[in-house]
Amino acid sequence: MSSETFASLLRAHSDSAYDYLEFRRLLAGQASAFAAQRATPEDIALLRAALAKMEAAHAGNDSAAEAAADAEFHLGVYRATHNVVMVHIMARLFEMQRQGVFFDRQDLYLRRGVRDGFMRQHQALFRALEAGDAAAARASAEAHLASIVEALREVQRADQRRETSLRRRDGSGLVAKGRRGAA
Amino acid sequence: MPASIRPTKLADTVVERLETLILEGSLRPGERLLPERELALKFDVSRPTLREALGKLIDKGLLYSGRGGATHVAALLDDDFTRPLAEMLRQQPGYTADYLEFRGIVEGAASYLAALRGTDIDRDMVDASFAKMEAAHQQEDPTEEAETDADFHIAVYEASHNMVMLHFMRALSDMLRNEVFYNRARLFQRRGVRELLLNQHRAVHDAVMAGDPLAARASSEAHIHFTREALQEIAEADARLEASLRRIAGEEVSHEQ
Numbered sequence: 001m002s003s004e005t006f007a008s009l010l011r012a013h014s015d016s017a018y019d020y021l022e023f024r025r026l027l028a029g030q031a032s033a034f035a036a037q038r039a040t041p042e043d044i045a046l047l048r049a050a051l052a053k054m055e056a057a058h059a060g061n062d063s064a065a066e067a068a069a070d071a072e073f074h075l076g077v078y079r080a081t082h083n084v085v086m087v088h089i090m091a092r093l094f095e096m097q098r099q100g101v102f103f104d105r106q107d108l109y110l111r112r113g114v115r116d117g118f119m120r121q122h123q124a125l126f127r128a129l130e131a132g133d134a135a136a137a138r139a140s141a142e143a144h145l146a147s148i149v150e151a152l153r154e155v156q157r158a159d160q161r162r163e164t165s166l167r168r169r170d171g172s173g174l175v176a177k178g179r180r181g182a183a
Numbered sequence: 184m185p186a187s188i189r190p191t192k193l194a195d196t197v198v199e200r201l202e203t204l205i206l207e208g209s210l211r212p213g214e215r216l217l218p219e220r221e222l223a224l225k226f227d228v229s230r231p232t233l234r235e236a237l238g239k240l241i242d243k244g245l246l247y248s249g250r251g252g253a254t255h256v257a258a259l260l261d262d263d264f265t266r267p268l269a270e271m272l273r274q275q276p277g278y279t280a281d282y283l284e285f286r287g288i289v290e291g292a293a294s295y296l297a298a299l300r301g302t303d304i305d306r307d308m309v310d311a312s313f314a315k316m317e318a319a320h321q322q323e324d325p326t327e328e329a330e331t332d333a334d335f336h337i338a339v340y341e342a343s344h345n346m347v348m349l350h351f352m353r354a355l356s357d358m359l360r361n362e363v364f365y366n367r368a369r370l371f372q373r374r375g376v377r378e379l380l381l382n383q384h385r386a387v388h389d390a391v392m393a394g395d396p397l398a399a400r401a402s403s404e405a406h407i408h409f410t411r412e413a414l415q416e417i418a419e420a421d422a423r424l425e426a427s428l429r430r431i432a433g434e435e436v437s438h439e440q
Contacts, residue, residue, distance in 0.1 A: 008244075019348070
């Protein structure tokens with residue numbers, strides 16, 4: 001048995017992405033509120049650095065670096081709760097996410113509009129944490145998770161829509177020649 | 184374009200079926216599968232096909248061979264997830280508070296989802312777990328009640344229908360049973376605590392049965408909050424007792440004054 005067990009099983013059953021995001025959404029609000037109340041100046045400095053990395057990657061269109069900085073930022077928020085059990089569990093979840101267990105992050109990050117939205121949401125969460133505003137931190141974290149779910153759903157639908165378009169353009173390949181459009 | 188439709192290999196279909204059962208929690212860690220002959224009959228496949236499927240699942244780490252050639256279900260989050268956490272908690276008993284803070288958030292969410300989504304079957308399971316807890320409550324020895332308590336929470340996680348949450352919380356629940364976070368017996372021995380705990384579980388049970396998500400969340404959070412306070416009381420009482428004992432033994436080292 002290895003730590004890969006759970007990961008490979010989830011990878012094979014793709015709707016686990018929504019369970020993963022739901023689990024994160026359920027925790028994110030309260031965790032961010034705790035982080036706003038408990039973050040030390042050092043925690044805030046680390047979060048600021050992660051956010052700066054994210055902004056640089058965003059400006060440079062480096063989606064892989066942006067995704068990495070994104071995860072670093074979120075883990076930083078969990079560390080700022082100073083709850084070791086939470087950090088341990090979330091670190092494992094983020095590691096699984098990094099390995100692409102739940103969904104392919106590149107799928108989301110290749111879309112500029114999605115990345116723009118994520119960027120603003122992280123900035124809002126950071127401002128709330130820096131200000132020590134628990135209510136605002138909770139609201140921004142929950143909004144961010146809701147927007148990931150929405151983006152993922154859109155990406156998956158977009159893939160299906162594209163396949164439909166291709167079939168329409170190229171034909172289904174199931175119709176006998178010369179009969180297309182015949183009344 | 185439309186690809187040819189080819190039947191999946193039979194063994195792979197068996198693999199997929201078993202994987203789904205493990206992921207959704209229908210097959211539980213440690214459970215022993217039926218003997219090959221009977222399993223092959225259940226799936227209506229040949230024994231070589233079944234053996235191939237089991238072999239693949241063993242290679243993936245989802246099953247393992249036990250004594251006498253029996254096949255068991257492996258835990259999804261195993262030692263390398265729980266060991267570092269257990270180690271940390273052994274060194275720093277103060278982290279129990281962190282565990283309970285985390286549980287408070289997850290427990291509230293799980294009960295909320297269980298009340299929202301639990302099917303009639305899930306509700307039957309939650310109901311049955313609570314009935315067992317009530318029965319165990321009548322016994323003088325709280326050991327069984329503590330076990331049924333943990334089972335009740337698992338039933339709620341199952342009813343939440345979130346697989347990621349289920350498997351993480353199951354791993355934590357096993358640690359709880361192994362007394363990693365705190366000594367459950369101490370909690371149950373405390374006068375009046377058993378009664379209060381049972382009533383708190385009843386409140387969660389009633390809300391889940393009634394399909395009332397907000398009440399379910401509130402009662403779960405209250406339950407974990409109470410556990411946290413009770414454990415803190417016990418820790419403080421222990422500290423006071425130790426101080427008294429030291430005084431009696433005349434071992435107290437005098438500091439300032």
